[in-house]
Amino acid sequence: MAPKIKDGDVVATINGKWVAYLHTFMAYAAFLGALVVGLSLHYHKIVQNEFYGYPQEWFPSVSSTIGDRYPERSVFMVFIALTSGPRFGLVALWYILTRKPNSTLPKFIAGVGAFRTLTCGGWTYVTSTDDHHWHDIFMVSYLVATIPWTLGCLALTPRNPTALKYRKFFAGSFFGLLVPLTYFFIQHKVHRVAGAYTIYALFEWLVVLSDVAFDTVTVLEFSNVEIVVKDLRGISRGAGNKAVSDAVLEKQKDKEVVAVFSSAFSYAELLDAVADVYNGYVFWSMLTALGLSVWYFPLWHMGLSGHEAMVLCTVSPILLSIKSLRFIIVRNVRICHLLSLSGLLAFLVKSPENRLFCAGFGVFMGCLSWSATFFAERSQSHRLEARITAFCLGLLTSSIAKFAFRTNNPIWPVMHGPNGGWNKVGFTLAVLAMLRSTRTTASSGSDIPAPGPTKGSATLTGIGFAGLLFALHTHLSDSSTMISWVWEGYPVRGPIAVPHGAWTLIAMGFGLSIGLFAPGLARSWAFYGIGSIGAAVLTTSSHWTGYYGALAFAVYLMAVAPVIISHAARHSPAQTFGTGFGVYNVLVLAGCWPVAYAFVPGGPLLRERTDLVVLATMLCIGCGVFSVASQPPPPSAQKYKGKANPAASKQRSYYIYILLFLELLAVSIAYLRFPSYDYTPYNAEEKSITAGIWTIHFGIDNDMWSSEHRIRDLIKELEVDVIGFLESDLQRIIMGNRDFTQFLAEDLGMYVDYGPGPNKHTWGAALLSKFPIVNSTHHLLPSPQGELAPAIHATLDCYGEFIDVFVFHSGQEEDPEDRRLQSIYLANLMKETPRPAILMSYLVTKPLEGNYNTYVGEQSGMKDIDPSDWDRWCEYILFKGLKRTGYARVSRSTITDTEIQVGKFVVGKPENGNEQISEEQVAPGLRFPALFKGEGVRGHAFHVFEPRYYA
Template sequence: MAPTTPTLSGAALARLHTALSLAAFSSALALACALHYRRIVKNAVAGYPAEWFPSVSATIGDWYPERSVFQLLIALNSGPRFALLLLAYHLDRPAHPARARLLLATGALRTLACGGWVFVTSSDGHDVHDVLMLTYIVLNVPWMWAGLGAAGRRARPGARRFWLSLVPMVYFFVQHKVHRVPGAYTRYAFFEWGLILLDILYDATPIAHLSDTGVQVPRNNVRLPPRAPPRIIPRLTARPTPPARSPPAPLAPPAPLAAEIVDILPSTAERQPAHSTRALAAFASDVYTAYIAWTLLTALPATLFYFSIWKLALVGTELATLATLSPLLLRVPAIRTWIRSRSARAACTAVGLLALGAYTRPSVLERLAAVMLGVTAVCLRLAGEWDAGSAYDALVFVLGLAVSATAKHLYDGNNPLWPILDADSRAHSTLLALGALALTSQLSRPPSCPYTSPLAPPVPPTQSWLRPALALGALLYGLHERLSDPATLVAWAWDGRAPHPHVHAPLTLLAKSADGPARIALTRAPPNVPAHPALFFLIALSAVPLVRASGWPAYVAGLAHAAGLAACAPHIIHNASAAARARGAARVFGVAWAVWIVLVFVGTFTVAYAFVPGAWVFRERTDLVLAAQMLLLAPSFSWRTLLPLRPSHRHLPPAPPLPAPARAHTLTLLALLLAASFSVPLARPPPAPRPAQTHARSRLFRAGIWTVHFGLDNAGRDSQRAMRDLVRGLELDVVGLLETDLFRPVFGNRDLTRVMARELGFYVDIGPGPNKHTWGAALLSKFPILVSTHHLLPSPDGELAPAIEAVLDVYGVNVTTIVAHNGQEETPLDRELQAKALAQIMDASPYPVLFLGYVVTKPHAPRPAPYEIMTTDGRMHDIDGEDFDRWCEYIFYRGLYRTAYARVSRGAITDTELQVGQFAVPRAGARVPSEHDTHEMRYLRAWKEDMHQDHWFPPQYYGNAHEGGVDGHYYHVFNTPLYYKLPPGADI
């Protein structure tokens, strides 16, 4: 028997052409929006925000590297384009020679015109570019007219939409060009991009046409007679090839060879590739849909707790978590049957996408309502998928979490699709468009797609339902709390030294990627590894160091915990799926999400107990919350495997096999995610931390203290970038931030230091982590942090108070800097004990000391109030003891020369002002002499003009609430910074 000859499918060639076309335009759009957004949306009429979506020409032709990437991909696409033209010509020529010649001629001219307007951009030659573009569109008339006869009904809808789209596109172009209406060009751009997409999809119709005819192109492995070019031999799979006009004799191979070639070409069914483009698109769309689900699930607590943290109490919006109980609707048989259909799942996905589109709404309540609706839909869809019993759906759910975590890592700790981000993030429209493409892919998926999973068989009602339901709820919360952001486990282990949250977070993603191979092991490799008790012991025992240890030992244990939790996830979902088919999906998935709700609140009460009646029971008991999760997970493991001759899971059917392409697609996706996460430090290295040049010249540094209220501004939006702008505008060198521990579900597992550290160049200490039960404190410094120690201040009556004690190398001088958040007004004993602890730390330091903290006291309040304790026992000076209008934020110092002090209004970012002090550092080896440390020398007040310009604060922040300032920030209370002369002879 002759050896099998490798072949090239004509349909595969068409798919390659479509993929390259889509990749060229989508990559250009993504790169242009990421690198030159404001420039590409600006036109001769208006710019951002009136114009906010770029035209095709601006995207592909104006800037590097998007222009080069686009042109490269289009050039690569020319080969498949001309090959398809020749292939279509040979197919159509026997029956319709005139039409075949017309298609070949117009197709070739159309392709050359496309190359013309691609490589001669509007920036190179505006008129030439427009003429070639117009030629391309005009050539589409004969191209599509002739193509309708060749492709049949498949091409008609695409052609119709293409020509109908020209009408609104021309209208908006006239509005822009003639009437100069701001925003019209953005609407024109939408139709222009739609025209491009419709054009590509129309050219993709040969995929189905070539698949129907079973056309194959033999490659060079087949030895043909000399000078005889390879023939394209059509063969219909349903019947033999009908006789056609005979080709010229010199071009025909000998009959035996031709017969051999036809015989070795497999039929369409036999040659269906296991990893086809269609299967890959289906896999990508399913994973993206799971990412949408995780986006909504993680957005729900972060959105609703805006109200709770501003009121510091339960206010009723917490009932929004009940949206996750939508699987209870499956108790209605009609709904349970409906949700298993493709249209129902697509409808739920569409609702989720619409909910995420609520980021444009200014009202926090409106955004919360939209997120509730989206969560209701996605939880119902997830219940339908899990009820169907597909192993593939369980895998995709966990892969969606990996995509969500990677997206957060790439986007500085925020999910770019969250409604708490505003339109300035520029990511929503692109990601929602990708969601629409994923939805379209799911709706158009043929029944033959390997990812169209059949329903699993029913399970006898003897199967238990409560334990799998409880385990699923514990799993959902564990994945949400500890694995939804790769930096969370770093924060749990952070002790001021290592590991680093911005550098080592990708290791969490690497550990979590064990899910892919584990899911493959679940369906292929005995024994059933994800159900083995050894995996449970790994998960449970590795959770102990997360609470009891710190540093690298805790983080390594956290990596093992992440790997185990991700590995067992599909198995636990499979258990719950079997229980749902046996005893009812409503009760199983309803109870699971009820467990998630309980754990969300209980996990929050470990630190927020002071504001909830009865919540003191959970005070600082994260260990018990973790232990409860482990106990709920335990029954899902096959404990009978530890006993000889005893079968395990007698009533649990085996997990159904994964579709054939799933293994390769899963491993490829995980490899891409890991490559993306590890490339972040290389692709976006932070600038080297250094103070402003004027500060270094005069040995000055500016330090600020700011209570940032969990990174949510007055409008319920993430405030990282607004904080960055103010810190940059005031040229701060050292910043203490309070209320920053957001590594818990109710705050979105966010890191408030990422943006400032990366864009402004700061060394960072994120302070005690979530397992330390504080509201959080963080230190950012443009000076090296030599040593950092975390303290939990005495708190017998109230919340634990965090403190960071760090030694900074400031122009060669060691300066002890302390950032602390003390107790509330309701706990006077706590405040007294905490003040004494801080005074001891400050008094013991042999270096100059700077204190930046939240201290609930009035200036000059006597003992037991903290003010006198800290200033007297700690041997500290108030930055300005004559400022009596303070309550919670204070700056104290010793061994430094204070030269300026300012209070800056909060704007819309938080509920507390930013206080800033400017200090001069004595030269290395010098100290502030006692004669310079008197009250008289320290209060040599001065006007700004009396000081050197290096000491001046930025002038743009002069103003008031009605005019002046920047983004609502201005010097208030004194309406100007206060300046102080250096004592005569100060050695700086």
Template sequence: MSGLSASGVPPPKNAFRIPASSIAVANTYMSLAAFLSALVIGSVLHYKKIVKNSVAGYPHEWFPSVSAAIGDWYPERSIFQILCALTSGPRFMSTFLLYQQAATEKPHSKVPTVLLVSGVVRTLACGGWMFITSSDDHDAHDFFMILYIVCNIPWMYSCIVLTNVTNSRAKKARYLACASFFGAIFPLVYFFIQHKVHRVAGAYTRYSFFEWGLILCDVWFDSIMESDFRHTQLYLFGASDAMGTKILSQTLLDREDLRENRSLDQASPRIVDATLPNLISSQWKVQLEFASDLYTAFVFWSVFTSLIPSLFWFSVWELGIAGHELALLTCLSPIIFAIPKTLGWAQSRWGSSALFAATMLGQLAYYVRRPLSRLLTVSAANAAVFLHQTAYWSQPENTNTLYPGAITALGLLLSSLCKHLNYSVNPIWPFADLQSSKLNKFGLILSLLTLLERHTRTDRQHASKVIRSTPFGLKDYFCTSLPIGGLLFTLHSLMSDCSTLVAWTWTGYSHYQPKGPLPHIHGPLILIAQCLGLLIATMFAAPTSSPSPLLHPAWLLFGVGSFTITYRYQDWLGFFGALGFCIFVFAASPSLLRRSWPANVSAQVYFFAMLTYCVLGLASVWTVAYAFVPAGHLLRERSDIVSILQLGSIALGFRFPKFRRLKTTVGIAPSARSQIRIIVTSIALSSLLATLYKRPSQLVRPYTSAPGVITTGIWTLHFGLNNLGRDSQRQLQKLIGDMKLDIVGLLETDLHRIVFGNRDLTRRVVEDLGYYVDIGPTGPKSHTWGAVLVSKFPIINSTHHLLPSPHGELAPAIEAVVDIHGTPVTVVVAHNGQEEDPLDRELQSTELARIMASSYPRPLIFLGYVVTKPLATRPNPYEILVTDGRVHDIDKDDRDRWCEYILYRGLYRTAYARVSRGTVTDTELQIGQFMLPRHGHDIVDDSEAARYRRSRKEDVPSYLWMPKQYYGKGVNRHFYHVFKTPLYYKLPEGAVV
């Protein structure tokens, strides 16, 4: 058979020919052989072992899962992995052949590249979960499995789109296989939750059916490639180029001309060169540029959002203006572009590379130990990142495209996803905890690769077109600067973490169920709404001369209405308003960030835009920090004013009749729209899969199996930044887990503000240790510093209180009823005001006493921050709380206290300990251990003499002992101090527990 290559060279007669369809067939049968051999051999040799799991065994579980069949026992594991290794050759080859065939037929389409990238990544991920089994490393196995499923989305989509129009049977088969594959995921997840969370015997067997179904559907989908290659031949032969250099092998594809339907002997076959140099084409460069732009936007948001938490750490320690706030002025760095030629330099290859390299200082600041030095480094990086970003936004070729705004919004989505995956902490933040250095190093490597790509990128010819011929007046500055500043503030303050708007609407529990969404479970719905908004933006981003409907006042009305619902209502209704507001903001973002002014005013426009951002940012802090800032009373608890200002600023960017608007053709190139949609869809799906993966796999249970034992703690966490200015979640989790605390009150925990990085301080404790959580009166509209209750016992219901505060800071309190082994117990977590406002403290203590007394005689535990000395008389809080609240102090003889107190009633106190703060905060952890009377019995002797019968540790049961590793020097600078040991107490005579 004869034919010509793309270069006109026919394959020699002695060329080795392989039917390409045989490669797809080999892939299919070898894949089936690998899995079925493991299933059969495992069932024959180790049946009862591979059907047994952590919940049940045979006969309740009688069909093995894929993981158990392929990875737990020899020899089936080894046979499976050998066959899988052999399968990799046909699998990779069929992927490359399908790409080359599709790229030849559709040379201008980006879908073949999507197919190739997703095909290679899914194959590598497949090797990951096949060769790293769940018994080797459960987390790595699950990660590669989830990555494989996610990559199947673009892979299957690309295969369906690229199926030849004449091969309708293959297209129908692919549709059916794809629908079967993704349809099986929903019952798969349901039965997995039944098994892991509810521990239902037999649920894993049902899960296994769908797991095997996924495997079969996946193999079925890939087997359809055989019909794509039915008329394709593979030639392998040696050849020489014009210089006489020997080419070892060359792959040629010979495809029948299906359109003319000629026979194989009559057709002049089209043979395409598929050597490696041809694969590195312009398509790859476009994909690489897009990835570089996306990561650059991610770094922009990472450095930008790290500045204010780095500087506000000093304000928290000083409890007032410390002078470090001047670092915020680095956001105004674009004014430098007012100097002639600086903007042109920043937009050049060398200038852009230099600025991005300076931006990387924000990541390198992670290795700076001193908080002040770290702040200076981050400030320099922040100045550079704004110069780099505004130079990019100001490029003349970005005038008529929405791409820069869309990629900026996409970078924020990627940052928010990374925070959701990493306990609400951006992994490349300079103040991330010291144990996450691997993630920061990986981020630096990606930044270096991005820098290399941007520096080697082909220079574009900048247009010298002047957009406006008329003068740029004051109204023009208002209509361009304020919308950008208001939008950046909105994106930063509300959209940079998927749990922030959830916290805005949270009100607690009712009848064992949360009244609204939970941050760690329903936060991804915020991400999905944001992704939907950006997808809507791409729908209206085709080049057109018509004005964008996303800048119409009707769209603004939808956004304002959604935000109003979020601000005025709570629970699910408020949350639905938040979803609508997310869609509005991300849909409008690309249009609002589009440059539409002469290049010679870019410096002033971005200067006033960032000045607007700074003013709104400071105003948002003033609403809650009014007691510590100048003129704080003007904005005290007035987040409504800040919200009106930010929405009003954004509104100026919309198309009102009286505003002269620029009429230019705007849009996004089709290839970029396709890339953005793929990434947006991947982010949305990844957030869902990650949430399912991170949900606790077991029921929440108390640490001590002994009935009636409750270990409680109170800790003021200083906003989740430790004494070195780093995130303290890991230290918090370590101490709470070691101390086996069943109920913990955490104070100064509302981090859903730009000054704290919009974080969720409870995420690591809840996800890794397994707790129910009530995040208390939170969100900026509550105007408190926050209180949190985490509990190993179910929360029956809870009520949030804002305590009377006529002069000082607003004090939060949580009143919860907790089900402790069938007995309702009231738990109160509260944070009183500062010592500077005695009237506030008196009123707050009176209200707390009323709350506690109202639940008498129900057992009660009070965990609070109360600024008072022990045994202090009225009007000091101590006597008001103890006497009017009808409670007991955990130990009145402990006179070395000032702000943290544990009070109780209706319980037997068994132990009391004070644990030093270490480097986590400026306040210790206090622990109180209690025991409930047996159900149906009351406290037998509540006298002071009975309550203060102290005991030696050796005289109480061992299950009541505090952890011994914290005696002496302790762990991580945490140790029993003041008494040097926990205090233990005897139960009164006749106590029934």
């Protein structure tokens, strides 16, 4: 019984609806008042953006209206400050109306509401002009908090159909408008479409109006509430009132969604789910690091080294075929999981060989532990579902972590403190997560079978698991991998890594939801057909068409994962998971052969046949679907004695909360990483171009550390404006599915062309430029015998003049006919362009001999940057139509096996001869940095000769 309220004189009564009305008035007055003032006083200035002004752009964005100019900025700030009072009152009243015993959801939503109010003040009073970084943090935090606030208000809406209808309308408007808003922002920022920013601005204003209107709906509930002010002698006590929505919950208590939300929210159970997902993240981190660690050795040996045998450590589940050993492992699965964490400690080992063995042992124990865990949980379907969900969300978490860290996983053994690794934090969290997650298993060591009959073939199921694991690893372990498959250069005609990598991550989450909530669909042959079509479109098409196939493929893979893994757990783990990891290794090797055919026995059989690898992958998955199809659908894990099972439903809800959080995190990362496209050359006053060429050996240095940070530092200190990278395609399992150009482009402020993608079967060529890339074309040069030779032909806008740039990697020394044909092809390509041009290349020829005379001379129209430099074999810089002012060679230190060569050119001046002059005769802006003279810095110095300058 609620305690009585002390009597007292009523001073005033206020109807609750006025809180909502006041909030709406102040909020709209802030935004619309600033808009009216801005349009009246500074119309042409606030519609101007970095590319266009009036009349192409005729309506201002919210940020340009409220953030930059007086007095509209002051109008906005005054009214938004006045909004804070009714805003906190609105949040408090909503909590009072919706709170109920044994439920923490109203408290959580009230906290979110207060947090949104504070972050609104953050991005209001810290504008992008004041501090762009913190403005973005507050803005993203506000937008992220809007998701749980909106969903929570919908879930807590009392029995009021009208209010629920309006809330759904405004919530749908808010989230629906984000799609065209994002589209037109990309049209403006990436494609620079005139007028696109105006359309974006209109959608942005509609989003603001919808956001405020959503909270205005509280008028319908607050009109039945009065705020009473009494003069009391003591302290008033209020009783927790029962929300009207309780009546709905009581009438519908058998429904699954009600079973989730009607019971008390448990932070302990949420923590269990988080620990499970983190364990999945650790496994995927170690698995994706294995190929990268192995790759270091054949890379430096230029062939098979014997260390490749470490890939076989994944077949450890075969040990589960020994019954007594299986009993011990299942009963002590916690110890096995903890032993697997040795892979996270590999970063402490300095020797590459020992670090590989440490990482391999971690993968060995990880594969064994997860296989044993799936097998042990098979007797309780809802517990097995939880483990599988955590395993799949672990992959999503790994991909998001790489999205945040620009395609490097911060806990990989190739990462450490100096290059951005979070190894110590990752290991500490992994130990805590393992201890919490592995407290119990369903079987606890006893051999309890799965409920119902077990049909289908264990071998076919294992093959299906192999195809699934390989496809997940190849295509979904990094959000940019499939984007690189469909990338064809500038102008942009398809997705780019940022922000569209978030689309891949969202597709993964959507697919997993299908697998959990519609397993019948996920296991169907019709859905398998959709997945196969998606894989085929990805393999055969480019641009948006290919990416749409990629998204369909991603949805299918994540949807079918719970179905295949749960069916595999019903059989002998040695037959399913042991066979699966074995076939997976075969597929991993097959995935290497299409590009590495020149270095492996039997390689030519799969030369340039990625399509066959994709076909084999889908056939393997088809074997799993065939086996699953013979299994009767299991009794629903959500039913208990014929009714909804609240425990199972609530358990699933925690994983869905985590999934939603991860997707919001992905969107936030995409927002924060969106490129500015506002880049400035180092010496613009001289109209100079500093161009370089560097073979970076796949971003792994001599000591097996990821080398992006060291590469960045050298390029920045050398003040390179345009650089070509060779051996740069890392989007394969053996290279970790990485893209080091993302890190360099964002940190250095440069446009980037990734070059021919992994499905083009080259070792890669990439281009980074301070100047806008107007157009780029990818070429695969004639290579009848040896490895494919990639080339990029790009046109840059350099100080208002178009300059052509070529980045080229010739074939290997063992195939002279290939190199001859390639020299002719490239010479003709360079001859055809009427514009000034620069070639940054790897030619595999001696100066003044053989193919050199095809690359340099009348056939190509190109000149050597320094014909007197006789000490070259691979790297060359050629040019035409530009004044060359300097040339230097800089030692590599331990980053790679090849030096960096750099040339300086001036735009708008005619070609010059080979007459050399002293450094003192050169303008300061055209000199190479003195930092690299003498001993240089960090092992980088001018070598062979001091920088040469030309009249």
